[in-house]
Amino acid sequence: MExxxxxxxxxxxxxxxxxxxxxxxxxxxxxxxxxxEDEDIQKVKMKIPGRLIVRYGINTExxxxxxxxxxxxxxxxxxxxxxxxxxxxxxAANYILSGVLDIASSISVNLTDARIExxxxxxxxxxxxxxxxxxxxxxxxxxxxxxxxxxxxxxVRIIDESYGKGKSRIALEVLS
Numbered sequence: 394m395e396x397x398x399x400x401x402x403x404x405x406x407x408x409x410x411x412x413x414x415x416x417x418x419x420x421x422x423x424x425x426x427x428x429x430e431d432e433d434i435q436k437v438k439m440k441i442p443g444r445l446i447v448r449y450g451i452n453t454e455x456x457x458x459x460x461x462x463x464x465x466x467x468x469x470x471x472x473x474x475x476x477x478x479x480x481x482x483x484x485a486a487n488y489i490l491s492g493v494l495d496i497a498s499s500i501s502v503n504l505t506d507a508r509i510e511x512x513x514x515x516x517x518x519x520x521x522x523x524x525x526x527x528x529x530x531x532x533x534x535x536x537x538x539x540x541x542x543x544x545x546x547x548x549v550r551i552i553d554e555s556y557g558k559g560k561s562r563i564a565l566e567v568l569s
Contacts, residue, residue, distance in 0.1 A: 394463075394525055397460050397525060397529070398523070398524055400458065400460075401426070401525065401528055402524050404428070404458070406426050406428065406528060407524075407527060408427045408428075408429075408430055408528065409426075409527075409528060409550050409551060410462070410528050410529045410530070410550065410551070411424060411426075411427070411449075411457075411549070411550050411568065412462070412535075412539050412542040412548065412549045412550070412551075413441065413542060413548050414542045414543045414545075414546050414548075415543060416440075416546060417439075417441055417548070418440075418441050418459070419440065419441075421443070421461075421465065422464070422465045422468055422539050422543055423459050423460060423465050424459070424460055424462045424539075425441065425447060425449055425458065425459050425460075426457055426460065426528055426529075427449070427455075427456070427457045428456045428457055428458070429456070441459060445458055445459060446458055446459075447459050460529070462529055462535045462538075463536060464532075464535035464537070464540065465535075465539055467493075467494070467536050467539070468489075468536070468539045468540060468543055470488075470489055470493050471485055471489070474543055474544065475543065475544040476544060477544050477545050478504070478544075479502045479503055479504035479509075480502075482504065482509070482511075482537075482544050483500055483501060485540045486511065486536065486537050486540050487499060487500045489536055490513060490533060490536060490537075495517075496532070496533065497513040497514065497515055497516045497518075497561070498515025499514045499515065500512070500513050500514070500537070502537075506567075508564065508567065509541050509549070509563075509564070509565040509567065510563075510564055510565075511537045511562070511564075511565070512562050512563070513533050513537075513560065513563070514559065514560055515559055516533060516559055516560060516561040518532055518533055518561075519556035519561060520534070520554045520555065520556045526554075529551075530563070531554060531556075533561050534554050534561070534563045535551075537563055537565070538550075541565055541567070547567050547569065548568040549565050549566065549567055549568065550565065550566045551563060551564070551565055552565065552566045
């Protein structure tokens with residue numbers, strides 16, 4: 394995290410990361426952080442090479458850095474890829490966050506069209522307003538984003554995260 398934080402700060406990147414399923418990223422789930430502010434990020438359709446600086450679209454400005462995240466690392470703890478339903482994502486998130494890592498007591502997930510709402514109850518980690526979290530989300534959000542991306546086989550971006558009274562609330566956008 395320290396190296397990624399230093400890289401983000403040195404490059405002045407404030408864009409939100411896009412979590413990619415392993416099928417797009419050469420068998421390893423990762424996140425990309427676009428180098429330019431581009432609201433039309435729906436273009437992540439092709440396989441992304443296993444490099445640090447990558448092209449994610451056809452235009453010359455469609456460049457990003459690719460990073461391993463807490464979610465990328467912890468998703469390997471799952472025995473298989475979760476299914477594309479809210480209950481499958483919720484079960485996988487509960488297994489990792491509650492069962493293995495013990496950083497939340499329970500996770501609930503709601504999936505509607507292109508949006509995922511998740512809540513981590515009894516959260517032992519909370520969101521901090523630091524550069525890394527602004528781009529990649531907290532560790533809990535990162536893990537939920539990576540699981541969701543892998544389950545749906547689509548890129549996912551954390552669009553909102555808040556913490557209060559032992560609960561972390563995470564909103565994700567599913568990109569097509």
